[in-house]
Amino acid sequence: MSNLLVTGGAGFIGANFIHYWMSTYPQDKVVVLDALTYAGNKANLESVAENANFYFCQGNICDTHLVETLLKENRIDTLVHFAAESHVDRSISGPDAFIETNIIGTHSLLKAAKKVWLDEGINKDNHRFHHVSTDEVYGTLGPEDPAFSETTPYAPNSPYSASKAASDHLVRAYHHTYGLKVTTSNCSNNYGPYHFPEKLIPLIITNILQNKPLPVYGDGQQIRDWLYVEDHAIGIDLVIKKGCLGECYNLGGINEWKNIDIVKLICNSINEEFIKDTKLADRFPQAKMAQQGRCGDLIKFVTDRAGHDRRYAIDPSKSLENLGYKPKFSFESGINKTIKWFLTNENWWKNSR
Template sequence: MKLLVTGGAGFIGSAVVRRAIAQGHEVVNLDALTYAACLDNVASVVDHPGYAFEQADIRDRAALDRVFDAHRPDAVMHLAAESHVDRSIDGPGTFIDTNVMGTFHLLEAARAYWTGAGRPEAFRFHHISTDEVYGSLPADPRTRFTEDTAYDPRSPYSASKAGSDHLVRAWHETYGLPVVLTNCSNNYGPYHFPEKLIPVVILNALAGKPLPIYGDGSNVRDWLYVEDHAEALLQVITRGTVGRSYAIGGENERTNLQLVQTLCAILDRKRPLPKGSYADLITFVTDRPGHDARYAIDPARIRDELGWRPSVTVEEGLERTVDWYLAHEPWWRALQHRQGVGQRLGVTA
């Protein structure tokens, strides 16, 4: 297939681009190159004959029309989004503009292209979203998000993603656009932009800085290794049922405190301090507003229908992630000067 991947220079998008090329697909990487994008993420495929890059903003309809006309993709994988909850608290307008209006413009460009091409049955518009649209779960481990969970977003970020999900479903029901949707749990792994919890902990530890944990560290997340997620997304775009949504989870629930303690233990082995443990740097800080207590996904549908399930445990994935950051200091050093990196965000509320 020829895939148009939006946000392909970001964390998850670049994993999709690299894996798609490795599987023999052609990829057109469309990215606006905002603060969290990095073309080094796709350096390994930049010279591949099946790869092309287009710098464009999903809010620019004319640019989108030009890209569709020039490349004639078989499918769209829409990952471009503002995605950091803390930043959405400080500046919600950008999230509404990019995630809602940008998705609207991309849907309209895709619909015009699809209609002009004679509405080919094989065309797909794959919208990649988050489990955060479902709100917060109780502590009971028997409760998990499924594709039928009611939406209950609680941050500007999750509300903007919920809005984009609804737009995609409406374009399918109203116009017949052949769509598939996915909602994933928290991703981690190589090339993770250094403002999210895991890279913050790794890089702060290496610098001897405090390791900040919001509240008491009891918030639970379901951790999904990014390469597993990329494989799931490619399974959905190639084999998923039109109009269907798929919840993609790592089946790796951990509290934030447990996660940070695991990272400290790994670093103690791989880059030991002269004295003490990295865990001595753990610092509890004021919680962010509206912090959801627990996320967890039941991935039964994608497992039963497409045969996908996560292959990497959180312990194995964290080992790989720490190894990657230790071996790629030039990559993360170059990003540390970008706006907001290393600062506490999301406190204006």
């Protein structure tokens, strides 16, 4: 039995991790710390809110004293750190929040963990600080370059990725300097339920249902490796249970797609959904192009964003060989589950905008 503190647990990936963990380990206690900024939503946790082993605390990870209190009062032995500002566009227009949350916030958590677990000796020999990072810290790849491995040098190209790279280094330093028991995972692009509508896949789905343009940056040829969010949760579980202290593990979907091809796939899939289920036209009267099987007509190429990385790709060989990690969802099965979730949960995404 474990006692977990999950930061950012009301966000997209954090909430999916909560659902996975509480279903897989119902005996464990899970405490969520979330500031409930624009992307945090308590509705993401409604299905577990009444569970006696679940506790929600609204607060900021930069509040070191609050973190210390939560660690002590709940005898936390495992801290899983998702809380982050994560939208690249927002980091370009307003980088300060990314520095505050991703760097200073991570350092606040590390200070609290060191004080409680090491200095005060609470769970000194039985603790884990798991830091969730991103493939964007590695920079960008050319079309023929090998995928990012754990030994790829860091070369972040946006304020967001630079702030995450800094937080990765802080976590590593607290292990090597103080002996804090840490692990880090760097994941590729996630998708799935509860995905905030500003990101590519949920934006395309929800814009189609409202007959809005589908913005595609530049020529749409940017390539990303996509990971269904439940596969990410399974990967983190494996890193926590089997990962070596102080090491990093790449978690990827082995699934590279061009942005424009993803948009076209979603368009075709929603066209098919509207053909199969005639009631969708009544539920989504605004979705005129979907009703006509012409979602692709909504695609609109827009000016590329500054510093847009051309390609990301994760090599998860280390996780596969050392942890037994392997994604169980194909992109086709994952995207179908995601589309059906957004079709079924209209109130959620309308209230999240």
